[in-house]
Amino acid sequence: xxxxxxxxxxxxxxxxxxxxxxxxxxxxxxxxxxxxxxxxxxxxxxxxxxxxxxxxxxxxxxxxxxxxxxxxxxxxxxxxxxxxxxxxxxxxxxxxxxxxxxxxxxxxxxxxxxxxxxxxxxxxxxxxxxxxxxxxxxxxxxxxxxxxxxxxxxxxxxxxxxxxxxxxxxxxxxxxxxxxxxxxxxxxxxxxxxxxxxxxxxxxxxxxxxxxxxxxxxxxxxxxxxxxxxxxxxxxxxxxxxxxxxxxxxxxxxxxxxxxxxxxxxxxxxxxxxxxxxxxxxxxxxxxxxxxxxxxxxxxxxxxxxxxxxxxxxxxxxxxxxxxxxxxxxxxxxxxxxxxxxxxxxxxxxxxxxxxxxxxxxxxxxxxxxxxxxxxxxxxxxxxxxxxxxxxxxxxxxxxxxxxxxxxxxxxxxxxxxxxxxxxxxxxxxxxxxxxxxxxxxxxxxxxxxxxxxxxxxxxxxxxxxxxxxxxxxxxxxxxxxxxxxxxxxxxxxxxxxxxxxxx
Amino acid sequence: xxxxxxxxxxxxxxxxxxxxxxxxxxxxxxxxxxxxxxxxxxxxxxxxxxxxxxxxxxxxxxxxxxxxxxxxxxxxxxxxxxxxxxxxxxxxxxxxxxxxxxxxxxxxxxxxxxxxxxxxxxxxxxxxxxxxxxxxxxxxxxxxxxxxxxxxxxxxxxxxxxxxxxxxxxxxxxxxxxxxxxxxxxxxxxxxxxxxxxxxxxxxxxxxxxxxxxxxxxxxxxxxxxxxxxxxxxxxxxxxxxxxxxxxxxxxxxxxxxxxxxxxxxxxxxxxxxxxxxxxxxxxxxxxxxxxxxxxxxxxxxxxxxxxxxxxxxxxxxxxxxxxxxxxxx
Ligand SMILES: Nc1ncnc2c1ncn2[C@@H]1O[C@H](COP(=O)(O)OP(=O)(O)OP(=O)(O)O)[C@@H](O)[C@H]1O
Ligand SMILES: [Mg+2]
Numbered sequence: 001x002x003x004x005x006x007x008x009x010x011x012x013x014x015x016x017x018x019x020x021x022x023x024x025x026x027x028x029x030x031x032x033x034x035x036x037x038x039x040x041x042x043x044x045x046x047x048x049x050x051x052x053x054x055x056x057x058x059x060x061x062x063x064x065x066x067x068x069x070x071x072x073x074x075x076x077x078x079x080x081x082x083x084x085x086x087x088x089x090x091x092x093x094x095x096x097x098x099x100x101x102x103x104x105x106x107x108x109x110x111x112x113x114x115x116x117x118x119x120x121x122x123x124x125x126x127x128x129x130x131x132x133x134x135x136x137x138x139x140x141x142x143x144x145x146x147x148x149x150x151x152x153x154x155x156x157x158x159x160x161x162x163x164x165x166x167x168x169x170x171x172x173x174x175x176x177x178x179x180x181x182x183x184x185x186x187x188x189x190x191x192x193x194x195x196x197x198x199x200x201x202x203x204x205x206x207x208x209x210x211x212x213x214x215x216x217x218x219x220x221x222x223x224x225x226x227x228x229x230x231x232x233x234x235x236x237x238x239x240x241x242x243x244x245x246x247x248x249x250x251x252x253x254x255x256x257x258x259x260x261x262x263x264x265x266x267x268x269x270x271x272x273x274x275x276x277x278x279x280x281x282x283x284x285x286x287x288x289x290x291x292x293x294x295x296x297x298x299x300x301x302x303x304x305x306x307x308x309x310x311x312x313x314x315x316x317x318x319x320x321x322x323x324x325x326x327x328x329x330x331x332x333x334x335x336x337x338x339x340x341x342x343x344x345x346x347x348x349x350x351x352x353x354x355x356x357x358x359x360x361x362x363x364x365x366x367x368x369x370x371x372x373x374x375x376x377x378x379x380x381x382x383x384x385x386x387x388x389x390x391x392x393x394x395x396x397x398x399x400x401x402x403x404x405x406x407x408x409x410x411x412x413x414x415x416x417x418x419x420x421x422x423x424x425x426x427x428x429x430x431x432x433x434x435x436x437x438x439x440x441x442x443x444x445x446x447x448x449x450x451x452x453x454x455x456x457x458x459x460x461x462x463x464x465x466x467x468x469x470x471x472x473x474x475x476x477x478x479x480x481x482x483x484x485x486x487x488x489x490x491x492x493x494x495x496x497x498x499x500x501x502x503x504x
Numbered sequence: 505x506x507x508x509x510x511x512x513x514x515x516x517x518x519x520x521x522x523x524x525x526x527x528x529x530x531x532x533x534x535x536x537x538x539x540x541x542x543x544x545x546x547x548x549x550x551x552x553x554x555x556x557x558x559x560x561x562x563x564x565x566x567x568x569x570x571x572x573x574x575x576x577x578x579x580x581x582x583x584x585x586x587x588x589x590x591x592x593x594x595x596x597x598x599x600x601x602x603x604x605x606x607x608x609x610x611x612x613x614x615x616x617x618x619x620x621x622x623x624x625x626x627x628x629x630x631x632x633x634x635x636x637x638x639x640x641x642x643x644x645x646x647x648x649x650x651x652x653x654x655x656x657x658x659x660x661x662x663x664x665x666x667x668x669x670x671x672x673x674x675x676x677x678x679x680x681x682x683x684x685x686x687x688x689x690x691x692x693x694x695x696x697x698x699x700x701x702x703x704x705x706x707x708x709x710x711x712x713x714x715x716x717x718x719x720x721x722x723x724x725x726x727x728x729x730x731x732x733x734x735x736x737x738x739x740x741x742x743x744x745x746x747x748x749x750x751x752x753x754x755x756x757x758x759x760x761x762x763x764x765x766x767x768x769x770x771x772x773x774x775x776x777x778x779x780x781x782x783x784x785x786x787x788x789x790x791x792x793x794x795x796x797x798x799x800x801x802x803x804x805x806x807x808x809x810x811x812x813x814x815x816x817x818x819x820x821x822x823x824x825x826x827x828x829x830x831x832x833x834x
Contacts, residue, residue, distance in 0.1 A: 056710065077712035092710055094703035096770035097696070105700055106711035114692045 005068040007032045007165055007196040008053065008084075013062030015048055017398065019390030022048040024220035025062075030165065035187060035197045037211035037228075039204070041240050041430040042402030043388030045220040046200050047089050050167040053198075054086045055079040066165075080106075083164035087171050089200075089401045089428070093150055093157075095143035100125035102142055103157045128160045133182055147174045147339055148291040155183060159190070166190065167198040170401070172206060173427045176291045176456055177491075184210055202402070202430050203457075204233045216240055241432045254442065254466060257281030259317075260450045261333070261419050263302065266311035271297035273474035274311075279419055279450040284441060286465030287454045288490050293471040295454045296338050299421045302452075303335040304328040315418075332418035336408055336425055338454075344408040345396050352378060352392040355410040381410045384440065386433055402429045409437060413444070420444070421452045426460065438464050458487045470494050524763050524779040527812050531783060535790035542793055549672060553740075555785030556674040559778055560733040561752050562759035563685050564615075564726030566777045569760050570689075571719060572702040572769025573622065573629030575726045577614060579752035580640035582734030583745075585611040587644045589735055590653040590744035593660055600659040604735055611731020612724045614640055619723040623716040637753070644746050654743040664739025674736045681729060686774040694721060702769030755784055762812050783812070 006029035015023040023045045030036050038046050051057045053064065055073035064071055066082055073079055079086075093102045100122045101108075109120040125138045134152045142150060151174040158166060168187070172180045187210065191197055201207055207214060207228075214231055216224040216239040224231075224239050261279040266272055271294035279285060289295050300306045302313070304322035313320055315331050322328050328335070337344045346354055355378045378392065385406045389399055396407055405428050412420060422441075426434045441464060445451055455461050461468060468485045470478040470493040478493035492498035519526060535542040561578040568575040589607025592598045598606070614636055621632035663673050689695035697718045700708040709715050733752065738744045761767065762783050763776030787808060791801045 075712075076710045077714070080712045088710070092704070092707045094700050094707055094770070096699060096703040101696060101700075105696070105708065106713045108693045108696060110693060114694065116691060116693055116696060118691075 006030060006065075007067060009065040009068075010049075010053075011063040011065070013049070013052060013064070014060045015045075015052055015057065016060055019394070021220045023052065026217075026220075026222045028215060028222060028225065030196045030198060032164070032196045033191055033194045034212040035191050035199055035210055037207040037214045038198055038200045038217065039202070039207060039214065039236060039240060040217035041388075041432060042386075042406070042428075043400040044217040044240070044430075046217055047169055047400060048220075049217070050086055050169055050198065050200070053079070053165075053167060054084055056086075077106075080161060080163075083161075084167075085158045085161045085163040085165075086167040087154055087158040087169055089169040089173075093142045093154055096141065098139050098141055099129075099136055099145070099153050100138040102153060103128060103160055105157075128156050132156050132159065132186055146292060148176065148179060151175055152179060155186075159186065163195065165196045165198070167200070169200045170202065170428055171199075172201060172203065174291075174424075174456075177458075179291075180206070202428065202434070204236060204431065205459075207236075208233060218242055237431050240430065254282045254284070254445045256283045256466070257448060260315065261302070262314040264312045264314070266298070266301055266308060266313070268297065268301055268306060268309045271474050272301060275471075275474070275476055277469060277476060279452055281418075281448045281450055282445050283466045284445050284451045284453060284464055286461040286468045287452060287471060288456075288458065288461050288468060289471035289494050291456065293494065294474040295471050296423055297474075298471070299335060299337075299423050299452070299454060302328070302419075302421060303333055305335070329415070329417070334412040334415055334417035334420045336412050336420070336422045338423040338427075344411075345404060347397040348395060350393045350395060351382065351387070351389050351399070351407055354396050354407050355382060355392075355414060357411055377414050378410065381413050382407075385410060385436055402433065405429050406433060406437075413440065416444075417449070419450045419452070421454070423454045424456065425453060426455075426457075434460075458490060461485075461490065462487065472496055523815060524776050524783070524812075527762075527815065528779050528783050528786065531786050531790070531808075535786065535793070539790060539793040542790060547789070547793075549675075551782070551785050551789045552675045553672050554789060555782045556672075556678045557733050557737055558752065558755045558759055558784055559678055559781035560681060560729045560736070562756040562763075562777045562781050563681060563774060564729035565753070565756040566760045566763070566765055566772050566774060567685070567689070567698060567722045568629065568726050569757070569765045569767060570698050570702045570769060570772045571722055572705070573719070573722070574633060574757070574767070575615075575618065575723065575730075576630065576633040576753045577618060577637040577640055578726065578730035578733070578756055579749035580637045580644065581611050581614045581727055581730040582737065582749035582752055583747065584614065584640045584644045584647075584734070585731035586734035586738035586748060587648045587653060587744040587746060590656055590660070590738050591647060593657070594653060594655045600657055604660070604663075607735050608728060608731045611727040611729075611734070613727065615724040615727020615730075616720065618727065619716075619720040622723065623719050648744065648746040650746055652743045652745050656739070656742055661739050661742050664736055664741070674740070677732060677736060681732065682774055682778055685725065685729075689774060694718060698722060699770055702771070755781075758809055759784055762809065783808075 008030040010026055010028045013023060013026045026049060040046050048057065052059055053073065055075045055078050058074065064073055071082060094105070097105070103125045104121050109117040109124060111117045122138050129136060129138065132155070134156055136145065136149050136153060142153065145153070151171065155171055171183060175183065187197055187199070199211060211228050213225065213227050214236065215222060216236060218240060257280055259278050259280050264276050266275045275298055287295050297306065301308055304324045304327050313322055320331055322331065346357070352375070356374045375392070387403050387406045387410065389403065396404055399407065409425060426437055429437065441451055441453070453464060462485060466482050468480045468490065469476050470490055472494055478498060480489060489498065541547055561582065565575055565578060585607040588610050589603040592606055593600045593603030596603065618633050618636050621627045622629050625632070666673050668676060689698065697708060697713050700713065701715055701718055705715060734749060737748050759780035760772060760777050762780030763772065763778070765772030765777065787805055788801065791804060796804065
């Protein structure tokens with residue numbers, strides 16, 4: 001911090017949406033050459049604050065100074081011109097375009113003003129990816145990439161602007177540890193070059209590992225700022241939530257009941273090459289593995305979202321054919337998908353609609369929907385998960401990212417299936433709600449539900465699961481009991497250094 | 505076993521990329537067998553001429569569809585441009601070329617009106633262009649009093665009935681426009697932004713693209729190509745008819761969709777759209793040659809349309825399953 005003028009200064013910045021004061025009188029400084037972590041519960045106003053800085057939404061009141069000069073941030077274009085970029089929480093890539101086209105969208109290398117210099121565009125995009133050590137083909141269409149790959153491309157895009165201030169809104173939520181490390185290396189390198197970085201994350205370990213200073217938001221207000229050394233993780237959590245949280249992963253030991261679902265030698269393409277597994281009532285099974293190991297594909301097969309090429313599925317001792325999600329739901333299998341925006345939510349519809357969508361048939365009498373009972377059911381779950389919304393009528397599009405995730409989960413919880421598959425259930429969810437979701441999973445298991453949880457966060461896998469399966473290259477390569485599992489063992493199995501199959 | 509499993513994806517990949525052309529080829533071959541007159545140079549030129557009117561309007565339509573919008577006004581705009589040009593050239597006394605130019609500008613102007621409603625009025629394209637479809641048709645009827653405008657001179661009718669190097673002028677016009685718009689779409693930043701908007705408007709805005717300007721360009725071009733279609737038809741008919749172009753928008757949409765455009769936006773292209781327009785043209789011509797009554801022709805066209813779109817869909821479906829696997833493997 002050699003400069004004596006902050007790169008960015010916010011003075012009494014506020015922003016309200018109908019029904020919520022999203023950002024409330026925030027004053028904050030960000031310096032060149034530092035990483036400022038911004039933390040807070042879902043809906044605390046972190047993304048909104050970043051959107052104000054990036055000209056995505058206009059200020060209600062307050063002032064923004066860049067290098068000491070007052071600036072009006074009236075459009076994203078203006079922000080880009082001033083050297084401010086952002087990695088958005090919701091993936092912001094265009095699926096129909098290629099990786100290179102996405103990276104340089106809006107500033108394509110040109111010849112004669114209008115013509116795109118495709119050669120240069122792809123060469124520069126390749127250079128950009130190489131610099132970050134990202135291995136994704138530049139000419140591939142984004143639609144054909146996995147979520148983690150998309151996230152990496154998004155990061156490459158934001159960093160390629162050579163910005164002086166970069167806001168990263170939960171950039172690691174879809175990344176594996178290795179990719180996360182790559183990102184950290186980059187972020188640190190940028191800091192050392194004098195870039196100012198704002199880093200939003202719900203993973204406190206990351207925050208403490210990476211940040212120079214921490215800013216905590218609650219209900220739109222800035223409740224604390226200071227150097228990392230001034231905080232302990234527990235303090236940060238208390239500041240975020242405004243109350244004491246006892247344990248991060250409360251684990252209620254459960255009684256394993258009889259088997260519910262049995263899969264034998266499932267196959268589909270290269271991603272799932274002969275997977276057999278058994279799920280028991282009352283048991284939470286954690287499915288670990290690297291991104292691309294085939295975990296999501298397996299989940300989609302069990303849910304009938306993709307076509308099975310070979311193999312058998314048995315439910316309650318009967319052989320069943322699952323040809324569509326509808327079949328799966330009727331058999332009592334639920335899936336909380338990984339990509340909530342495109343697969344889990346009706347963004348333009350209300351919270352009530354989204355959370356209750358699965359209940360309509362069940363809670364109808366003579367074809368008429370029993371709205372009163374639906375409301376009751378949903379209200380209870382929404383409160384339980386602490387979904388922050390002004391009312392059940394709020395459109396899901398207007399909820400914060402983490403609250404959207406909670407709404408998807410509510411829908412499946414409301415359905416109360418026999419087997420619930422959760423694909424990265426707490427991605428983007430704050431610590432409080434995460435604990436709440438984990439507690440709820442334990443409770444459901446205790447009531448006899450069989451749960452299969454996919455997660456790339458090892459602490460989550462270790463904290464919640466009764467039994468842990470590890471997938472690698474389309475196969476289940478290891479199985480551990482809760483007691484014997486360690487981070488090391490799981491990583492070794494996931495990367496192929498260890499193979500051990502406990503006979504199921 | 506190994507070689508067959510290698511060839512099958514290649515073949516289906518080829519079919520996927522070229523399904524429109526394969527369908528066009530199949531229909532051409534079918535008619536060539538059924539109707540001996542079909543494959544004569546004369547008849548093929550007629551087909552090209554007939555397809556031109558739809559193809560021109562479909563080019564602009566393709567742009568609108570790629571952005572995720574639509575332009576329902578093309579048929580009415582064609583009629584308005586033709587009537588204005590003919591009226592100004594003859595009874596207006598402006599002469600042929602000023603008349604044609606103003607006709608073309610009127611089309612572009614209607615496009616601008618569409619864009620203003622869509623971009624600044626925030627009216628959905630379907631609704632905005634539905635309104636301008638009525639407005640343009642109404643203006644045409646007011647201007648012509650509902651009667652044809654005849655008395656066009658040779659310079660005007662030249663664009664409809666003469667040929668250069670054995671190729672009719674309308675086909676030349678189509679070629680020039682198609683090449684220009686194709687280059688625009690595939691080689692310029694504006695073209696890339698047209699696709700980008702269809703794939704994600706907000707994302708495109710966040711990338712610093714002026715989305716409004718792009719849409720203005722799209723609808724102005726669509727108005728202009730619709731106008732060209734109307735001018736050429738007027739030249740071919742030797743007179744402006746106030747009710748030409750009724751239903752042109754449907755043919756144009758059909759051509760774009762047959763050519764692989766997705767009404768959801770983000771996908772499409774000019775070569776495909778041309779092939780789509782030719783499918784429609786060949787079908788009309790061939791069915792006429794086979795002396796199928798015109799009422800029955802409508803039914804057959806509808807069926808072929810559905811078949812073609814379904815075929816395309818199935819080929820693509822099979823591919824998406826494959827690609828979803830591929831990238832994860834590495
Ligand atoms: N466009 C909008 N319209 C209405 N309300 C909105 C809009 N955008 C955000 N909000 C509301 O503003 C509040 C703050 O949201 P914001 O997205 O900033 O939270 P966040 O801190 O980023 O949360 P998360 O950790 O879940 O991403 C939330 O209550 C949200 O519902
Ligand atoms: Mg957020």
